[in-house]
Amino acid sequence: MTLRKPGLVAATAVVLALTATACGGGGDSGSDGEKINIGIKFDQPGLGLKTQDGEYTGFDVDVAKYVAKELGYDEKDIVWKEAPSGERENMIANGDVKFIVATYSITDERKERVDFAGPYFLAHQDFLVRADDDSTWNKDELNTKELKLCSVTGSTSAQNVKNKFAQEADLQEYGGYSECLTGLENEAVDALTTDDSILAGYAAQKEHQGKFKLAGLSLSDESYGIGLKKGDTELQKQINDALAKMVEDGSWEKAADKHFGPADYDYEPAPEITEKS
Numbered sequence: 001m002t003l004r005k006p007g008l009v010a011a012t013a014v015v016l017a018l019t020a021t022a023c024g025g026g027g028d029s030g031s032d033g034e035k036i037n038i039g040i041k042f043d044q045p046g047l048g049l050k051t052q053d054g055e056y057t058g059f060d061v062d063v064a065k066y067v068a069k070e071l072g073y074d075e076k077d078i079v080w081k082e083a084p085s086g087e088r089e090n091m092i093a094n095g096d097v098k099f100i101v102a103t104y105s106i107t108d109e110r111k112e113r114v115d116f117a118g119p120y121f122l123a124h125q126d127f128l129v130r131a132d133d134d135s136t137w138n139k140d141e142l143n144t145k146e147l148k149l150c151s152v153t154g155s156t157s158a159q160n161v162k163n164k165f166a167q168e169a170d171l172q173e174y175g176g177y178s179e180c181l182t183g184l185e186n187e188a189v190d191a192l193t194t195d196d197s198i199l200a201g202y203a204a205q206k207e208h209q210g211k212f213k214l215a216g217l218s219l220s221d222e223s224y225g226i227g228l229k230k231g232d233t234e235l236q237k238q239i240n241d242a243l244a245k246m247v248e249d250g251s252w253e254k255a256a257d258k259h260f261g262p263a264d265y266d267y268e269p270a271p272e273i274t275e276k277s
């Protein structure tokens with residue numbers, strides 16, 4: 001009798017551990033300290049940044065926190081996962097994360113593999129160039145210059161360059177935008193191209209001050225959505241409701257002002273939610 005009891009306890013512990021593992025991706029309801037995995041960027045100041053003290057900060061982080069809270073999760077139960085541009089669909093499809101808030105543009109191609117809630121933000125593709133660059137940047141002339149550009153694998157920014165406005169350019173692609181900054185400073189590339197929201201954050205960073213500027217090209221519309229598992233219409237609706245509430249109660253504006261204000265980024269108003277099933 002005395003021998004059986006520890007065995008029973010051990011067996012229960014195994015069952016509990018297995019249950020906890022199975023729920024790792026974020027279960028259905030957010031009660032009782034259950035963890036939720038959320039994908040964000042780690043190297044985009046103003047949007048998604050992991051600081052040297054291991055804190056997470058930015059507009060996307062605030063949106064993610066707000067949505068998680070509305071879904072019933074405590075902030076302390078959020079597990080932040082880095083979601084590089086080229087990995088986002090896989091991370092969602094594999095169940096590594098419950099949702100992704102990472103400057104993630106809604107596109108038809110991506111919608112073949114994932115669903116989106118939102119949009120919650122509108123940005124435009126632009127070029128970041130050196131502050132002393134005095135050439136004139138014009139959307140229609142990009143193919144006439146011998147351009148060396150830097151962008152990120154799996155982003156709409158890289159795809160737009162290749163398919164639309166600078167097919168002739170020599171494009172270097174990295175895993176993250178911050179990896180392009182050294183090349184831009186060293187004149188290995190002429191410009192880093194992605195959303196103006198992201199570029200404004202880099203230009204305003206203390207260590208970059210006075211080094212870079214935005215060309216002001218507004219090359220595309222990038223509607224940021226929250227990526228989630230394809231077919232999970234209930235989660236999509238819950239997130240849409242949370243986003244609508246965030247705008248309505250003023251939290252959206254407060255977060256945008258807090259994170260884009262210091263970069264002097266003149267953000268667009270909150271867009272209308274269109275991703276509904």
Ligand code: GLU
Pocket residue numbers: 085102103104105152154155156157194195222
């Ligand atoms: N918003 C664009 C995209 O989703 C560029 C920024 C990014 O790579 O996250 O591809």
